[in-house]
Amino acid sequence: MTYLRSLMSAAAVVALTACAGANTVNSAPSSQPVLSATTGEKQKDATTTTSVATSSVQTTSTTNAVTTTSEVASSTFGKAEITPRSFDRVSETIKNFVDQNQLNGAGFVVVDRNRGVIYHNHWGEFSADRISLIASTSKVISAGVLVHLHDKGILDLEAPIGDIIDYAGQLSSITPVQLLSGSSGIPGLQPDDPLYICMFLPSSSLQQCAAEALSIAASDPRTIAPDTEFRYGGIQLQVAGAVAEVASGKQWADLIDEIYVQPCEMRSLGYTNPWIPLQALTGDYPNWSGDLSLLPPTDNPHIGGGGYIATGDYGKLLSMHLNNGKCGHYEVLSQKSVALMQRNRSGEVYGSPIGYGLGWWTQSRNRYGESANQETQSTFRLTDPGLYGSTAWLQPEDGFGAYLVVESTGSVGQRLANILYPLVESAVKADRSD
Secondary structure (H helix, E strand, O other), rough: HHHHHHHHHHHHHHHHHOOOOOOOOOOOOOOEEEEEOOOOOOOOOOOOOOOOHHHOOOOOOOOEEEEEHHHHHHHOOOOOEEEOOHHHHHHHHHHHHHHHHHOOOOEEEEEEEEEEEEEEEEOOOOOOOOEEEEEEEHHHHHHHHHHHHHHOOOOOOOOOOHOOEEOOHHOOOOOHHHHHHOOOOOOOOOOOOOOHHHHHHHOHHHHHHHHHHHHHHHHHHOOOOOOOOOOOOHHHHHHHHHHHHHHHHHHHHHHHHHHHHHHOOOOOOOOEOOOOOOOOOOOOOOOOOHHHHOOOOEEEOOOOOOEOHHHHHHHHHHHHOOOOEEOOOOOOOOOHHHHHHHOOOOHHHHHOOEEOOOEEEEEOOOOOOOOOOOOOOOOOOOEEEEOOEEEEEEEEOOOOOEEOOOOOOOHHHHHHHHHHHHHHHHHHHHHHHH
């Protein structure tokens, strides 16, 4: 975590300097959960090139549509807990882990492709209405935004970003799919790297940050040709978010609302830029209990790690991925795009030993030091772990997915996930035979 401490300390200095004068945060928040149809008007030409100085992204104010914690708590995601006897060992294991590690609690949900939620439980301070920051477990959600736009013909994942934004400069040939898969050639999240600090600043915007980052990356000696090396996360995902905004003519919050929140009733889902406002400087979970009013508005949500959500709503996301991209009758993603996200793109396209798709780790050892397929190579498991202890996983061939959240560190959450992988497999099989 030393790289994050150093980077966040530098971010705090820059942020304090930037905020010393007038408040530059736009009044149209793009990080809060928007629960009514307040999206901006769509551009007539979704592929019109856009300058960061004269952005045509619509900036519809959503201040009055922001939902309070109490309103979110009363929405449809806060359902009764489901704890069948086949999951007794899972329940006991999580309870013991929480107690032994002196955690404030945990949440866990398991969904079956055909039967929906088959297990949903919470411990300690957690309940069905608790909203947690999920750090990198946001990546599958973020990638899905651009994949959805691709399905709708609003952007082409394989076309140059220079077709959408006019500030990409020398890096205009990079494609959205390369940005999402860690294959753009732009430096990823690096230790002690102040060059791309704008991704941590809520006072910036996605457009400003992307323009700055692409200009810097063009002369950064670490930048290499696309599709030659896997580089995890970092500024390339802010660029992806900016591309999505320009292509759609909508802000990130409006896209999240339109693609996920409204049709799938994921009422707790939103994005923020938590690092400085919540003093999330060490890699430990910040002192935040889910109070949305403490999250300041920002036009620069952290695309790679700024998501927050409750367990039930993440379960809905996993169900969507298991059911060919559909929430009920609404198609969030096409069946082809679900498969695209789960494909080992880094391995197949340029032979990387690190398996990564679009938001999903697909094989080999991931950034958190664990293998996505650590028991046997015959177990196909997709994972999306986060810095703060959350882990989502899918076993599409086995027809189930799970989401675990503890408010701690990535290593603590991954230790518990590793214990749970075989236990959950056994519980799912036993539950199906009952």
